[in-house]
Each structure stands twice: as structure tokens, then as C-alpha cells.
Amino acid sequence: MNEQSNERSTRKRGRMWLVIALVVVVLLVAQGIWSRHSAHAELERDAGEHSVQTVEIIKPTRMKPTQDLVLAGDIRAFSDAPIFARTNGYLKRWTADIGTKVRKGQLLAEIDAPEINDQLRQARADAQTARANYLLAKTTADRWVQMAKNNSVSRQETDEKTGDMLAKEAAFNASQANVSRLEQMVSFQKIYAPFDGVVTARNTDVGQLIDAGSAGIGRELFHIQDATTLRVFVDVPQAYARLVTPGLPAELILNEERNRKFEGVTVRTAGAVDPVARTMRVEVGVKNPSGELLAGAYAQVRFHLTNASASYTLPGNALLFRPDGVHAASVDANNRVKLLPITLGTDYGTRVSIAAGLSGDERVIVNPPDSIVDGAAVRIGRANATPGASQPKQGGEAS
Structure with a gap:
């Protein structure tokens, strides 16, 4: 009787250990499956996050309606004559x-x-x-x-x-x-x-x-200038040619006298753009009764330009040049890319004025990749008003 009881106890203990072993194996397998599932889910999550491009955005800068244009000028006397002999x-x-x-x-x-x-x-x-x-x-x-x-x-x-x-x-x-x-x-x-x-x-x-003749034949005996009124000739770039008209005030600035300004007025313009230099010749008249200004000197001429249709500016690295024209890549409220066709205006070097295509509320992407397409999802990384590009000197100087 005792032997049968011992045998039953032994069998029960064996079955219990077997069950415990099976439970441990099941737990280990479940843990392995769960860890692999978590790793796969995390991998998919990371892949999804990295598939959305991170971009930087800026707001278009509105230009002021007035700006200064500073150009190099050539000062000449109003009357200038070489004197030759006629006998x-x-x-x-x-x-x-x-x-x-x-x-x-x-x-x-x-x-x-x-x-x-x-x-x-x-x-x-x-x-x-x-x-x-x-x-x-x-x-x-x-x-x-x-x-x-x-x-x-x-x-x-x-x-x-x-x-x-x-x-x-x-x-x-x-x-x-x-x-x-x-x-x-x-x-x-x-x-x-x-x-x-x-x-x-x-x-x-x-x-x-003395030999009679003119330049190239005879010798110039004297040279006379009337510098009480000066002609200052300036070559205005094509972008500003329509804004410089007769009657427009101008200021004459000498490098050696930066603190002094001599008043002048635009007398006449060529009315045409040089097909080689793409500039328009402009003559500015300056009164010089005391003779302080010397004919033949170099000076800078400042024009105060007024543009009724003030536009916006963007840095040059925010523009996309496509076969169908120039675009700006903006981000809408759903963080989706929207390509906006724009019309370029004056090039200020680091920035370019936009003549048409912007309302001023757009979030424009800086350094957009050439592969960016309309409707692509993006993530906004950092907003910067002037990302590595200086503002044009609006109301200051554009030279």
C-alpha cells in the first residue's frame, strides 16, 4: 500500500514538473514573439518618420514703397571746349x-x-x-x-x-x-x-x-571749362530705368566728403537702354557757383525711388527653376507642399523681388530639393525670417 502511494506521488511530481517546464517554454516563446513584434513596429514607425522630409520655412518680406539707388557718376563741366588755332x-x-x-x-x-x-x-x-x-x-x-x-x-x-x-x-x-x-x-x-x-x-x-587745325591735326592751345553748372552722367540699370525720370531729385556724394551732400536734379534721360550694357544714360544737373565740385571727378549719385506697386522679396535659395517657369515651394495648413508659380522682379543679389504670385502669408521652404513635388508631406523643422540671406537695403541703399 505504501509502495503504491509513493509511486502515485512520484508520478504527480513528474507531471507537475512537466507542466512547469511547458509553461516556462510557452512564456519564453511568447516573450520572443512579443519582442520581435515590438521591434518590427518600432522599425516601421522610424521608417515612417524618416520618409517625411524636414524643411525650414520663411515668410516673404514685403518691400517698402521707397528705396535709395546709389550709382557711380561722372562729373563734367556744363561747357567744355578745346581751343585750336585757325591760322x-x-x-x-x-x-x-x-x-x-x-x-x-x-x-x-x-x-x-x-x-x-x-x-x-x-x-x-x-x-x-x-x-x-x-x-x-x-x-x-x-x-x-x-x-x-x-x-x-x-x-x-x-x-x-x-x-x-x-x-x-x-x-x-x-x-x-x-x-x-x-x-x-x-x-x-x-x-x-x-x-x-x-x-x-x-x-x-x-x-x-602753331599749325591750324582741330584734334588730331593741330595742337590744342587752351582748354576752357565752365563749371558753375555741372553735368553728372549716370548709367542706370534696366531694372530701375522706368523709375528715373526728368525732374527726379538726386544727391551727389563725394568719397572724400562723405558727410556732405550736394543737391541735384535729373535733367534728361536717354530714353533707351544700351543693348550691350543694359543701362540707360541719365544726366543730373548740379549747381556749383562756388566751384567746390571739380569737373572730371568721380562721385556717387543717390536717387530716392518710389514704386507704387510694392512687392515681396525672397532669398535666392528659396526659388525653384522648372521648365514651366519659376516656382516657390510653400507648405499649407496640412503640412503638404504646394508649388506656387511666381514672377521675378528686381534682383538685389542675395534676395529677389517677386512681382506676382505671392500674397505674403505663405510659408516658403528654404533650399527646397529639386525632387520636391506638389502635395508631398513635409515636417517643419525650424522657422527663420532671414535664413542666411541678408535683406535688401529697402529705404536704404541699393547699389
């Missing part, structure tokens, strides 16, 4: 040197040309001879005309005398014209100032041989 000879004397202020009609120099004087005397003598011949021929022709009325002479002889008188008259007129020409040549021996101004160059001296 040959030797310089007898000069009366004005560099820096001399002269008035219109003031004597600058005198040339000694005895050959011209001799030619004038000869021409006057020839004119007197021609005049005497003409008067004699005229008297003879008048007499023959009177005699022809009485049929005292033939008509043929009368016509010959009349023709001789007309020929002598033409010779007399030619001699008078020659005298007038030589008188003008003699008058050219004295050189006068053509307008009020300052002598900026004297390239001759007493005793030097």
Missing part, C-alpha cells in the same frame, strides 16, 4: 594761364602770321584792280546801250560790251570774297575765349610754331 604762324604772346578765370570774348593769345597779312594786302590790291576794270566795263556797256537805242552800233557789239561788264563784275565780287576770307584769317591771329569759364590747360608758349 598758321608763331605764338606772339599769351594772356591766360592755367586756373585763370576768363570772360567771353577775352583775348587768350595772339599769333604772328606775316604771310597772311601780305596775302591780305595783295588781295585788297587785286580787288581794287577788279573794281576799276568793272567800273570801266560798266561805263562802256552803258554807253553802248544808249548808242544801240539810236542804231549807232550793232546789237552784237552791245551784247559783247554788256557781257564783258558782267564778267568784270563777277571777277570783282570774287576778289572781294577773297579779301573777306583773308580778313577772317587775319582775325584768327587773335584767340578769344568762347564763353565764361576757367582755363584748365595751356599747351603752348611764346615762339612756338
Whole structure:
């Protein structure tokens, strides 16, 4: 009896250990399956998160309606003339040197040309001879005309005398014209100032041989400038050509006097853009009664431009250039990409004005990849008003 009880106890313990072993095995298998499922779910979650691209966004910056445009200017005198001789000879004397202020009609120099004087005397003598011949021929022709009325002479002889008188008259007129020409040549021996101004160059001296002619032929004797009013020439880029019009105020700034500004006004524009440089020539007038500004100097000209249709600006790295045009990639309320077609305006270097296509409320992606498509899901990483791009100098300077 005792043996049967022991055997039953042994069997029960064996079955219990077997059940415990089976439970442990089942728990181990369940734990392995659960850990693999958790790892797979986490892997899928990470893959899903990494499949959504993280982007940075900015807001378009609205431009101010006014801005300053600073350009290089070339200062020139209002009147500028090189003085050349009109007759040959030797310089007898000069009366004005560099820096001399002269008035219109003031004597600058005198040339000694005895050959011209001799030619004038000869021409006057020839004119007197021609005049005497003409008067004699005229008297003879008048007499023959009177005699022809009485049929005292033939008509043929009368016509010959009349023709001789007309020929002598033409010779007399030619001699008078020659005298007038030589008188003008003699008058050219004295050189006068053509307008009020300052002598900026004297390239001759007493005793030097003077050759008549202009630039490239003769020597420039003097150079005169009238700098009481200055012409400042500026080449305005095509983007601003329509904004610079006659009457627009301008400021002249010298590098050596940055704290001083000289007022000017736009006098005229070329009205056309240079097809090579893509700029328009503009002339600015500046009053210079005291002579503080020097002709030929370099200066900067500032225009205060006003644009009624103020637009927005974006950095250059926010633009997408596609075959169908330029786009800006924006993010909508559902964090989906929306490609906006835009029209570019003025290029300020780091930023570009947008003429059309933006309302100002868009969230524009900075550095969008070329593969970005409309409707793609994105995640916003960081918002930055000016991501690595400086603002254009609106209301400041655009040069």
C-alpha cells in the first residue's frame, strides 16, 4: 500500500514538473514573439518618420514703397571746349594761364602770321584792280546801250560790251570774297575765349610754331571749362530705368566728403537702354557757383525711388527653376507642399523681388530639393525670417 502511494506521488511530481517546464517554454516563446513584434513596429514607425522630409520655412518680406539707388557718376563741366588755332604762324604772346578765370570774348593769345597779312594786302590790291576794270566795263556797256537805242552800233557789239561788264563784275565780287576770307584769317591771329569759364590747360608758349587745325591735326592751345553748372552722367540699370525720370531729385556724394551732400536734379534721360550694357544714360544737373565740385571727378549719385506697386522679396535659395517657369515651394495648413508659380522682379543679389504670385502669408521652404513635388508631406523643422540671406537695403541703399 505504501509502495503504491509513493509511486502515485512520484508520478504527480513528474507531471507537475512537466507542466512547469511547458509553461516556462510557452512564456519564453511568447516573450520572443512579443519582442520581435515590438521591434518590427518600432522599425516601421522610424521608417515612417524618416520618409517625411524636414524643411525650414520663411515668410516673404514685403518691400517698402521707397528705396535709395546709389550709382557711380561722372562729373563734367556744363561747357567744355578745346581751343585750336585757325591760322598758321608763331605764338606772339599769351594772356591766360592755367586756373585763370576768363570772360567771353577775352583775348587768350595772339599769333604772328606775316604771310597772311601780305596775302591780305595783295588781295585788297587785286580787288581794287577788279573794281576799276568793272567800273570801266560798266561805263562802256552803258554807253553802248544808249548808242544801240539810236542804231549807232550793232546789237552784237552791245551784247559783247554788256557781257564783258558782267564778267568784270563777277571777277570783282570774287576778289572781294577773297579779301573777306583773308580778313577772317587775319582775325584768327587773335584767340578769344568762347564763353565764361576757367582755363584748365595751356599747351603752348611764346615762339612756338602753331599749325591750324582741330584734334588730331593741330595742337590744342587752351582748354576752357565752365563749371558753375555741372553735368553728372549716370548709367542706370534696366531694372530701375522706368523709375528715373526728368525732374527726379538726386544727391551727389563725394568719397572724400562723405558727410556732405550736394543737391541735384535729373535733367534728361536717354530714353533707351544700351543693348550691350543694359543701362540707360541719365544726366543730373548740379549747381556749383562756388566751384567746390571739380569737373572730371568721380562721385556717387543717390536717387530716392518710389514704386507704387510694392512687392515681396525672397532669398535666392528659396526659388525653384522648372521648365514651366519659376516656382516657390510653400507648405499649407496640412503640412503638404504646394508649388506656387511666381514672377521675378528686381534682383538685389542675395534676395529677389517677386512681382506676382505671392500674397505674403505663405510659408516658403528654404533650399527646397529639386525632387520636391506638389502635395508631398513635409515636417517643419525650424522657422527663420532671414535664413542666411541678408535683406535688401529697402529705404536704404541699393547699389
